[in-house]
Amino acid sequence: MATINTIKNKLTNKSKNINRAQVVDDNFKAFVNNLSASENKVNLADYGLTDSDFMDMFVSQIMSRQLDLMARALRLENKVFYTIGSSGHEGNVMLGKLTRHTDPAFLHYRSGGFMMERSRYVPKIDPIYDTCLSFAASKSDPASGGRHKVWGSKELWVLPQTSTIASHLPKAVGTALGIEMGKRSPSGLDIPDDSIVVCNFGDASSNHSTAQGAFNAAAWAAYQGLDVPVLFICEDNGLGISVKTPAGWIERNFKHRPGLQYFQADGLDLAQGYRQVKRAVDFCRFERKPVFLHLKTTRLMGHAGTDFEVDYRNIDELVAEEAKDPLLKSAELAVGSGCMTAAEVLELYETMNKRCMDSAYKADTQDRIVTQEQIIEPLAPYSPVDVKIQATKAVDKSKRVALFGNEKLLPENQPEKHMAILINKGLMDIMLKYENSLVFGEDVAQKGGVYTLTKNLYKKFSPKRVFNTLLDEQTILGLAQGYANMGMIPMPEIQYLAYFHNACDQIRGEAASLQFFSNNQFSNPMVVRIPGLGYQKGFGGHFHNDNSMTALRDIPGLIVACPSRGDDAVKMMRTLMALAHVDKRVSVFLEPIALYMKKDLYLEGDNKWCFKYPSIDEYIEIGEAKIYNKKATDILIITYANGVPMSLEASNKFNKTHSDSVSIMDLRWLQPLNKQSICKLAKKFDTILVVDEGRESASVGEGVVSCIIDNLEKPPNISKITGIDSFTPLGDASALVLPNADIIVDKLIELSKKRKLNV
Numbered sequence: 001m002a003t004i005n006t007i008k009n010k011l012t013n014k015s016k017n018i019n020r021a022q023v024v025d026d027n028f029k030a031f032v033n034n035l036s037a038s039e040n041k042v043n044l045a046d047y048g049l050t051d052s053d054f055m056d057m058f059v060s061q062i063m064s065r066q067l068d069l070m071a072r073a074l075r076l077e078n079k080v081f082y083t084i085g086s087s088g089h090e091g092n093v094m095l096g097k098l099t100r101h102t103d104p105a106f107l108h109y110r111s112g113g114f115m116m117e118r119s120r121y122v123p124k125i126d127p128i129y130d131t132c133l134s135f136a137a138s139k140s141d142p143a144s145g146g147r148h149k150v151w152g153s154k155e156l157w158v159l160p161q162t163s164t165i166a167s168h169l170p171k172a173v174g175t176a177l178g179i180e181m182g183k184r185s186p187s188g189l190d191i192p193d194d195s196i197v198v199c200n201f202g203d204a205s206s207n208h209s210t211a212q213g214a215f216n217a218a219a220w221a222a223y224q225g226l227d228v229p230v231l232f233i234c235e236d237n238g239l240g241i242s243v244k245t246p247a248g249w250i251e252r253n254f255k256h257r258p259g260l261q262y263f264q265a266d267g268l269d270l271a272q273g274y275r276q277v278k279r280a281v282d283f284c285r286f287e288r289k290p291v292f293l294h295l296k297t298t299r300l301m302g303h304a305g306t307d308f309e310v311d312y313r314n315i316d317e318l319v320a321e322e323a324k325d326p327l328l329k330s331a332e333l334a335v336g337s338g339c340m341t342a343a344e345v346l347e348l349y350e351t352m353n354k355r356c357m358d359s360a361y362k363a364d365t366q367d368r369i370v371t372q373e374q375i376i377e378p379l380a381p382y383s384p385v386d387v388k389i390q391a392t393k394a395v396d397k398s399k400r401v402a403l404f405g406n407e408k409l410l411p412e413n414q415p416e417k418h419m420a421i422l423i424n425k426g427l428m429d430i431m432l433k434y435e436n437s438l439v440f441g442e443d444v445a446q447k448g449g450v451y452t453l454t455k456n457l458y459k460k461f462s463p464k465r466v467f468n469t470l471l472d473e474q475t476i477l478g479l480a481q482g483y484a485n486m487g488m489i490p491m492p493e494i495q496y497l498a499y500f501h502n503a504c505d506q507i508r509g510e511a512a513s514l515q516f517f518s519n520n521q522f523s524n525p526m527v528v529r530i531p532g533l534g535y536q537k538g539f540g541g542h543f544h545n546d547n548s549m550t551a552l553r554d555i556p557g558l559i560v561a562c563p564s565r566g567d568d569a570v571k572m573m574r575t576l577m578a579l580a581h582v583d584k585r586v587s588v589f590l591e592p593i594a595l596y597m598k599k600d601l602y603l604e605g606d607n608k609w610c611f612k613y614p615s616i617d618e619y620i621e622i623g624e625a626k627i628y629n630k631k632a633t634d635i636l637i638i639t640y641a642n643g644v645p646m647s648l649e650a651s652n653k654f655n656k657t658h659s660d661s662v663s664i665m666d667l668r669w670l671q672p673l674n675k676q677s678i679c680k681l682a683k684k685f686d687t688i689l690v691v692d693e694g695r696e697s698a699s700v701g702e703g704v705v706s707c708i709i710d711n712l713e714k715p716p717n718i719s720k721i722t723g724i725d726s727f728t729p730l731g732d733a734s735a736l737v738l739p740n741a742d743i744i745v746d747k748l749i750e751l752s753k754k755r756k757l758n759v
Helices: 002-011 020-033 051-075 090-098 112-121 127-135 169-181 207-224 247-255 270-287 314-321 326-336 342-364 372-376 386-389 397-404 419-433 457-461 473-485 497-503 505-517 566-583 643-654 673-683 700-710 732-739 741-758
Strands: 197-202 230-236 261-266 291-296 436-442 464-467 489-493 528-534 560-561 587-591 626-628 633-638 662-666 667-671 688-693 717-723
Touching: 020 051, 020 314, 020 326, 020 342, 051 090, 051 112, 051 270, 051 326, 051 342, 051 464, 090 197, 090 230, 090 270, 090 291, 090 326, 090 528, 112 127, 169 473, 169 505, 207 230, 207 473, 207 662, 230 247, 230 270, 247 291, 261 270, 270 291, 270 326, 291 667, 314 386, 314 626, 326 560, 326 667, 386 397, 386 566, 397 419, 397 667, 419 457, 419 566, 419 587, 436 700, 457 464, 473 489, 473 497, 473 505, 473 528, 489 566, 497 528, 497 688, 505 587, 528 566, 528 700, 566 587, 566 662, 633 643, 633 673, 633 741, 643 688, 643 741, 662 673, 688 700, 688 741, 700 717
Parallel strands: 197 230, 230 291, 261 291, 436 464, 436 489, 489 528, 528 587, 560 587, 633 662, 633 688, 688 717
Antiparallel strands: 560 667, 626 662
């Protein structure tokens, strides 16, 4: 490349503030101007390429490059709101060519070339204009409706990602396993049975714990003989924003990793890289095993439009990287193979520039999101009538009789039971009703869960639908997303609430955001079961008594249900499964561990916290609270979970010596709070006590108090009892950090005195 060497020499002494996008653009034009077919003869067939396939990919590379240049130029005019580009990574057009548009893809943000090439599979798609709509945050953006610049397309099976790290890898593994699971599902798959999952990421992201967990999960599953057709593509440009990846690190780290078949390909040269990429794709498709494709790339124009590489890279290094520009090699191949003349390459380049600029200006004229309602429209779809119909839909009685043994053993024909047993029977009914439902997690299969809530499910529904996972919460929730992507309704179990925090982003940043960032085109419905909260009498300390719910309650679109009694638990599970079936929503079913085995309420042996199994057509509408002692008019206790039986016990003691009537509201639904229901009841009372077993800071109670104060003209007198801001210690000391019935009684007495003074 004599021309590039000449340019390199000229640039060495130039100012550090030079516009690198302009340099890359000028380099390409200068290089092509000096190309000669006679000097660079090449036979594409020698590399397994047809002229047609090569030209498709070359055009896609130019399309991607000109989109980047356009974004850098129009950012200054406030017409583009995203400038992380694909320049230097255009070699991923080979993946766009060699995979199918029905292969689910989870893409890194430098995947412009891939998207341009894959779009050829659906002629009606204009990938340049669609990308410009996304850059412009237009409501017409077919990927996200203007909510974010994402690579996504329903027709192309590209599920949108907003992550800048590797948080999309666990669900890629889950989707690969979901393909194999879906083949056995009664409803089958929406994609061919031999589909593979495409997942690319940067070299720096490969070091992330989430990525490492995904590689481990894929290898772990393959080791056990499961088919895991996931193609991991590490696009190695040697940088993570400004931090260099040590030379040779990716190859050394992955080349001999058990369970991952390693391939290496040159993403800077279509001729040199094509066969290796094809080998990787074919191996993954036909062997159904996880593949790690190490694709060599470079990064041009910096990390993004606001990134000044000269702050951390010297000019010689920059110029050397710019000389590796994959478009230079592709142009050389185009001319040397006789597919194009140098003049035709430049004409194509300029034509594509004009097309990108024209598309961008056109996209800028389209409507943008202007109201809050438009923003949140796809966030939390809810069809209450359809959910009710689905939740109360009958299940064939003969199948139920066969499942439970005989008619007498049907759970509704049994005596009152405690919560653990009722949830177990409820799960059986759900799995019978929803043939595409799955239960999985740590110890849920043969053991039946730590608290036996999944007991016998493994025997009744087979290991195809009830199975253990490896001990990794990120993987469990990644599997759930993947299975849901393939048409199933997963019910993963996170063994304890404390363990959820290890993997919170798999719900916060991935599962719960998919409908939002895909404008409701994609969804991953699931019901995540999480045992948690306190009052296990000091057993296990913090991890078995975690009362921190804040990380769940502030996730947009997530439903958080928390029952206090067994019959409610069954009905609420039915609602959540119907919601997943109808509206494809993500929800968390938070189960109070200390109430699993609770039988008595006031006295030992009274069995007043055991309940009948609800009729198969019963459910509880989302947001619907339960009110105890509805006739009371003096003091209202608002609480949930363990706070409900505690408050009932406390009010029973209080009423033996005081005349004030006490009503108790069991919220049951912690996110979103039913503000209308809370305020409607609260305005009937002059005194309210919020009993919250969570920590004081950012508690459910704070939300309740704010709701009442913000929405009632004359708020009643409000008091609050919460846990303290502490982790839960072992032994009897655990009682010191949580509310109890005696504390509630004392508070009721105090409030009663204040009421009398105010009369």
